Amino acid sequence: MSWEQLKQETIDVGLCTGCGACVAVCPRKQIQLKIGCVDPELVGECKEESCDLCSEVCPGAFIPRSELEEMIFGRKRKEDENLFGQYKEHFVTHAKDEKVHHAGVAGGTVTALLLYALEEGIIDGAIVAGYDEAEPWKVKAKIVKTKDDLLNCVRSKYAICNTVSALRDAVDQGLEKIAIVALPCHTYALRKMQLHKLKRLVDKVELIIGLYCLSQTYMDGTEYIIRERLGISLNEVDQISYRGRLGDPFGGGFWVKTKKGEEKALELIAHWGMVPTIFIGFQVERCLVCLDHTCELADLSAGDVWGREEELKKINEYGWTGIFVRTEKGERIFRGAIEAGYIVSMPGGPIASYYPVNPGHPKKKFAVPARIQYRKKYGWPVPEIT
Ligand SMILES: Cc1cc2nc3c(=O)[nH]c(=O)nc-3n(C[C@H](O)[C@H](O)[C@H](O)COP(=O)(O)OP(=O)(O)OC[C@H]3O[C@@H](n4cnc5c(N)ncnc54)[C@H](O)[C@@H]3O)c2cc1C
Ligand code: SF4
Ligand code: SF4
Ligand code: SF4
Numbered sequence: 001m002s003w004e005q006l007k008q009e010t011i012d013v014g015l016c017t018g019c020g021a022c023v024a025v026c027p028r029k030q031i032q033l034k035i036g037c038v039d040p041e042l043v044g045e046c047k048e049e050s051c052d053l054c055s056e057v058c059p060g061a062f063i064p065r066s067e068l069e070e071m072i073f074g075r076k077r078k079e080d081e082n083l084f085g086q087y088k089e090h091f092v093t094h095a096k097d098e099k100v101h102h103a104g105v106a107g108g109t110v111t112a113l114l115l116y117a118l119e120e121g122i123i124d125g126a127i128v129a130g131y132d133e134a135e136p137w138k139v140k141a142k143i144v145k146t147k148d149d150l151l152n153c154v155r156s157k158y159a160i161c162n163t164v165s166a167l168r169d170a171v172d173q174g175l176e177k178i179a180i181v182a183l184p185c186h187t188y189a190l191r192k193m194q195l196h197k198l199k200r201l202v203d204k205v206e207l208i209i210g211l212y213c214l215s216q217t218y219m220d221g222t223e224y225i226i227r228e229r230l231g232i233s234l235n236e237v238d239q240i241s242y243r244g245r246l247g248d249p250f251g252g253g254f255w256v257k258t259k260k261g262e263e264k265a266l267e268l269i270a271h272w273g274m275v276p277t278i279f280i281g282f283q284v285e286r287c288l289v290c291l292d293h294t295c296e297l298a299d300l301s302a303g304d305v306w307g308r309e310e311e312l313k314k315i316n317e318y319g320w321t322g323i324f325v326r327t328e329k330g331e332r333i334f335r336g337a338i339e340a341g342y343i344v345s346m347p348g349g350p351i352a353s354y355y356p357v358n359p360g361h362p363k364k365k366f367a368v369p370a371r372i373q374y375r376k377k378y379g380w381p382v383p384e385i386t
Contacts, residue, residue: 002052003030003042010060011039013381014285018216020141020165021189022054025198036138036160036219038284056196059188060286063385068191068297072327083355083365085296087324088331090348092305092312094320096341102247105155106304107321109343110181110209113300114150116337117179123206125170126179128153129161137222137240137256141166143173156211158242158278159219164189171204179207183216184292191297207333210295212303212322213287214279214360221282225254225274230264232256242274250309250319275359289372289382293364299330307354322348 010016018038023031028047031054033040066076073086084090094107100115101108117123130142130153139157143166144150163186170178182190187210193202226232226240238259244252245263254266254274267273295301301324305312312320323345325331337343355361372382 002055003046005052006055006058007042009055009062010058013061015060015289015381015383016040017060017185017286017290018160018162018284019059019183019186019189020162021057021059021186021193023162023165024168024201025053025057025193027051027053033162033165035132035140035162037162038160038218038286053196053198057189057192057198059185059192059383061381061383063188063383064192064195065188065297065385067386068188068195071195072191072297083361084294084324084351085292085326087301087326089325090351091323091325091334091345092308092320092348093323093343093345094316094318096344100151101318103151103154104319104321105243105252106250106302106319108154108319109321109323110211110302111150111154112342113209113333113337114179114181115147116340116342117207117333118145118147118150120336120340122333122336123177123179125173125175125177126150126181127163127166127170128181129157129163131157131240135234137226137234137237138219139222143170143175154246155241155243158215158217159222160216160284167201167205171201176204177206178204179209180205181209181211182295182298183211183213184295184297185213185286185290187295187297188292207300207329208298210298210301212294212301212358212360213290213292214363215283215287215290217278217282218284221278224282225266225277226256229266229277230256232258232264236260243268249317250304286383289368289375291364291368291372291385293358293360294324296326299327300325300334303358303360305348305354306359307357 016038030044031040032043093109095101095112114126125145132138132140139159139161141163236258239257241255253268269275303322305320305322
């Protein structure tokens with residue numbers, strides 16, 4: 001019955017995030033998700049009458065947020081914690097190593113933290129987002145174990161990444177201590193696994209580094225930009241980046257290199273640039289009703305520092321990463337990375353004055369609650385968040 005429940009409550013009503021958790025937990029490996037897509041399919045038969053794992057861990061239709069917060073932080077959030085979730089401290093940071101700093105999309109802090117955790121033996125691998133080898137414009141979850149592999153997967157990918165499905169592969173490969181770079185919906189799936197004591201998988205998760213999330217987008221948006229806006233056929237694509245070439249200063253635009261070595265780019269925010277094209281034109285349906293911007297249940301959450309770019313540029317033209325330190329484990333690793341010289345940080349306040357200009361913040365905290373209210377009025381699907 002449980003696959004049927006997942007299908008009816010999540011997939012058939014447009015609430016799938018494409019996280020891949022159902023793929024990871026199915027004991028019979030009966031669920032498949034096409035790379036970079038939402039809406040998994042049952043490939044065989046779901047005969048496990050006593051199993052309901054796929055629907056239990058799915059973050060699409062139901063998030064027991066208060067229960068998860070009590071499990072993680074030992075208490076529910078207070079009213080004044082609604083904007084950013086529970087956290088200990090907030091910092092503005094960048095990787096100390098120039099190569100890592102310039103490679104990263106903002107301050108390279110996420111990559112520097114992973115590098116510290118790998119080199120100190122805190123983790124033996126990480127799940128990050130890279131590109132498919134055969135179709136290099138498609139975003140694919142990758143399991144990385146070396147600095148070079150980490151550096152090959154820097155920068156944000158804004159199309160769907162089925163991140164959590166790679167957890168099963170990482171555990172099958174024998175990894176014991178895994179870090180995951182996760183969007184808020186990926187994090188809810190991982191925390192639901194923890195709540196339901198899916199030990200085989202989730203006990204191996206040592207660290208969740210969350211990314212702030214405005215939205216993710218359908219792969220069609222990426223293909224539309226490449227084909228229609230840049231005039232490149234997909235089979236000519238050698239490499240893409242949503243936020244510029246490696247080494248470009250903060251910001252960047254959508255960049256493509258062809259197999260012949262030609263480079264073309266679309267600006268980030270300009271009229272019908274990359275951001276409006278994919279985030280307005282091709283936003284994933286479930287993202288329209290998502291309330292979490294700063295990955296409120298991660299150990300550490302990382303995002304761009306919009307609203308302070310000019311001020312920070314005076315110190316360094318390359319970017320900075322905003323970090324919420326949330327859990328004790330996150331704090332230990334963050335402090336360790338500073339002490340070991342992997343990241344540079346300064347206090348990140350006053351938060352309230354610059355988050356309103358971060359594009360995800362007004363969307364998730366003001367527009368989406370209003371949208372949910374109206375969707376309920378018309379009987380349209382919305383997730384239940386308790
Ligand atoms: C879909 C999406 C939406 C975002 N929305 C916002 C926003 O509204 N506001 C904001 O301030 N920041 C947002 N971010 C976060 C921001 O773009 C940077 O990722 C963040 O600032 C960290 O920068 P960094 O230089 O420290 O990361 P880097 O050192 O460049 O490392 C980034 C890490 O994230 C991994 N990654 C990239 N894309 C994905 C993905 N789709 N799923 C899982 N892992 C991924 C990479 O593999 C890499 O390990 C978003 C990111 C994504 C992927
Ligand atoms: S076996 Fe369990 S996890 Fe797999 S499809 Fe059936 S109910 Fe879902
Ligand atoms: S949201 Fe995740 S767990 Fe739920 S159906 Fe979609 S891919 Fe599966
Ligand atoms: S907006 Fe929400 S549902 Fe969409 S990718 Fe981001 S965290 Fe997931």
